[in-house]
Amino acid sequence: xxxxxxxxxxxxxxxxxxxxxxxxxxxxxxxxxxxxxxxxxxxxxxxxxxxxxxxxxxxxxxxxxxxxxxxxxxxxxxxxxxxxxxxxxxxxxxxxxxxxxxxxxxxxxxxxxxxxxxxxxxxxxxxxxxxxxxxxxxxxxxxxxxxxxxxxxxxxxxxxxxxxxxxxxxxxxxxxxxxxxxxxxxxxxxxxxxxxxxxxxxxxxxxxxxxxxxxxxxxxxxxxxxxxxxxxxxxxxxxxxxxxxxxxxxxxxxxxxxxxxxxxxxxxxxxxxxxxxxxxxxxxxxxxxxxxxxxxxxxxxxxx
Amino acid sequence: xxxxxxxxxxxxxxxxxxxxxxxxxxxxxxxxxxxxxxxxxxxxxxxxxxxxxxxxxxxxxxxxxxxxxxxxxxxxxxxxxxxxxxxxxxxxxxxxxxxxxxxxxxxxxxxxxxxxxxxxxxxxxxxxxxxxxxxxxxxxxxxxxxxxxxxxxxxxxxxxxxxxxxxxxxxxxxxxxxxxxxxxxxxxxxxxxxxxxxxxxxxxxxxxxxxxxxxxxxxxxxxxxxxxxxxxxxxxxxxxxxxxxxxxxxxxxxxxxxxxxxxxxxxxxxxxxxxxxxxxxxxxxxxxxxxxxxxxxxxxxxxx
Numbered sequence: 001x002x003x004x005x006x007x008x009x010x011x012x013x014x015x016x017x018x019x020x021x022x023x024x025x026x027x028x029x030x031x032x033x034x035x036x037x038x039x040x041x042x043x044x045x046x047x048x049x050x051x052x053x054x055x056x057x058x059x060x061x062x063x064x065x066x067x068x069x070x071x072x073x074x075x076x077x078x079x080x081x082x083x084x085x086x087x088x089x090x091x092x093x094x095x096x097x098x099x100x101x102x103x104x105x106x107x108x109x110x111x112x113x114x115x116x117x118x119x120x121x122x123x124x125x126x127x128x129x130x131x132x133x134x135x136x137x138x139x140x141x142x143x144x145x146x147x148x149x150x151x152x153x154x155x156x157x158x159x160x161x162x163x164x165x166x167x168x169x170x171x172x173x174x175x176x177x178x179x180x181x182x183x184x185x186x187x188x189x190x191x192x193x194x195x196x197x198x199x200x201x202x203x204x205x206x207x208x209x210x211x212x213x214x215x216x217x218x219x220x221x222x223x224x225x226x227x228x229x230x231x232x233x234x235x236x237x238x239x240x241x242x243x244x245x246x247x248x249x250x251x252x253x254x255x256x257x258x259x260x261x262x263x264x265x266x267x268x269x270x271x272x273x274x275x276x277x278x279x280x281x282x283x284x285x286x287x288x289x290x291x292x293x294x295x296x297x298x299x300x301x302x303x304x
Numbered sequence: 305x306x307x308x309x310x311x312x313x314x315x316x317x318x319x320x321x322x323x324x325x326x327x328x329x330x331x332x333x334x335x336x337x338x339x340x341x342x343x344x345x346x347x348x349x350x351x352x353x354x355x356x357x358x359x360x361x362x363x364x365x366x367x368x369x370x371x372x373x374x375x376x377x378x379x380x381x382x383x384x385x386x387x388x389x390x391x392x393x394x395x396x397x398x399x400x401x402x403x404x405x406x407x408x409x410x411x412x413x414x415x416x417x418x419x420x421x422x423x424x425x426x427x428x429x430x431x432x433x434x435x436x437x438x439x440x441x442x443x444x445x446x447x448x449x450x451x452x453x454x455x456x457x458x459x460x461x462x463x464x465x466x467x468x469x470x471x472x473x474x475x476x477x478x479x480x481x482x483x484x485x486x487x488x489x490x491x492x493x494x495x496x497x498x499x500x501x502x503x504x505x506x507x508x509x510x511x512x513x514x515x516x517x518x519x520x521x522x523x524x525x526x527x528x529x530x531x532x533x534x535x536x537x538x539x540x541x542x543x544x545x546x547x548x549x550x551x552x553x554x555x556x557x558x559x560x561x562x563x564x565x566x567x568x569x570x571x572x573x574x575x576x577x578x579x580x581x582x583x584x585x586x587x588x589x590x591x592x593x594x595x596x597x598x599x600x601x602x603x604x605x606x607x608x
């Protein structure tokens with residue numbers, strides 16, 4: 001039991017974030033390239049901070065399966081997940097979408113670089129993610145057929161059957177009355193799909209079998225939905241210094257959220273229930289899943 | 305000589321286009337999927353016609369190297385090239401970019417589906433291209449390390465060092481005086497990079513060696529630049545029924561083009577010179593490169 005007591009999630013997250021930030025800095029082309037503005041815009045949004053939760057989940061899953069020796073080889077995949085997440089934020093913030101001026105406490109990409117460059121910076125980050133994923137020199141020791149499975153996993157989660165599908169239903173539901181099915185669809189796709197993919201990518205890289213992959217996918221499904229519910233709750237009652245966005249911005253925009261549908265108390269209860277289910281999904285694993293277990297509770301505590 | 309006389313490029317292009325259109329229809333998810341609007345928007349732009357020049361170049365290169373037996377396995381890559389080309393057109397046409405109402409003779413995506421869905425349909429086509437490229441079930445018989453090289457080639461050509469870089473310089477040069485270097489940069493990147501990639505992908509799939517790959521890349525570089533010059537010329541003097549766009553739209557927008565920089569006569573001479581250089585780059589190959597040779601001249605004749 002000594003190990004579990006000694007484990008400090010905050011230190012763990014800090015260390016992992018540093019590893020990921022260094023890798024992102026290394027993989028992302030510098031602004032000495034031509035034309036500078038596109039590289040500036042890509043770097044501006046990607047290096048603006050953020051919790052790097054998707055890459056952390058990917059690396060923590062790798063460790064949970066005893067494959068921490070592959071961490072360096074897994075970093076391109078972990079960083080590709082963050083690049084795709086960042087591109088989706090840039091495009092979500094555009095005037096034609098959520099029309100947000102502020103993100104992570106700083107002006108959004110189109111406010112700084114103009115709409116044209118913001119669209120192209122998003123496109124470029126998405127494309128760069130796949131360029132990184134197919135760079136054999138960086139992912140040494142990973143068999144090419146595994147890399148292809150990782151690319152397929154990420155493209156499926158990010159595309160029209162995943163994140164983009166969720167975003168489409170989200171933008172088309174604003175100000176409209178939607179049912180519970182649509183609410184779940186939005187949350188499990190817009191946020192959930194890439195969270196699940198982050199975990200599955202870690203598992204694929206570690207060479208997980210079908211059973212482990214299924215259990216970890218269930219964990220991912222629960223924390224993905226919980227993550228979005230916690231985000232919704234924070235948007236209602238959080239302070240701007242934490243979110244970098246205006247409190248109540250979802251409500252004023254007529255966004256469909258868990259609090260607007262179920263109220264705050266039931267939303268909190270749902271999030272807690274999901275955290276429990278997430279931990280339960282890991283019951284067949286050993287103590288190396290401790291970071292994943294603690295992350296499930298951490299997301300609730302920090303956010304809701 | 306009999307074979308060469310009998311070869312009819314128009315029939316060849318028609319046959320290949322049919323094969324590619326069938327494959328696109330097969331690979332692209334149907335609008336019975338949820339949410340229908342994103343699949344409708346993806347299909348609207350991708351199946352709106354077009355010459356399918358990139359996939360044709362890919363398949364013609366495969367044949368030039370005697371690997372026509374791999375055509376079925378190469379179709380996902382050929383179609384991915386067209387999906388990426390189509391996504392770039394959807395985003396180029398957006399109000400924040402070229403603000404075009406009409407493309408291939410029909411209203412542009414954002415005119416039909418709204419700006420939000422047009423942005424997302426472009427994102428989805430780009431993502432779907434990589435999902436298709438990493439689908440091992442479709443690319444049977446191609447070694448996974450070759451597929452990864454193809455993905456890397458396409459991502460590099462489509463990204464910030466290729467097509468997107470060219471588009472950035474293009475949108476930022478409108479109405480400004482630019483020098484010859486910038487003009488060449490725009491044309492070799494915005495259009496050229498993906499044309500070169502189409503040919504190189506065919507060569508990679510055929511297992512071409514370094515020397516053949518270099519020669520074919522030179523061919524691609526010449527026809528890519530020629531293709532864009534011919535397009536510029538057509539924009540000045542072509543008729544709308546052929547282009548689907550307004551004649552003179554580049555000039556009224558203050559776009560930097562070969563005719564605006566060198567005049568029509570010198571632009572035509574440059575295009576012809578490039579066609580010759582393209583054919584010359586193929587001098588070390590046998591008669592199976594006949595479609596590629598004839599394509600070089602065809603592009604000039606049809607366009608300029």
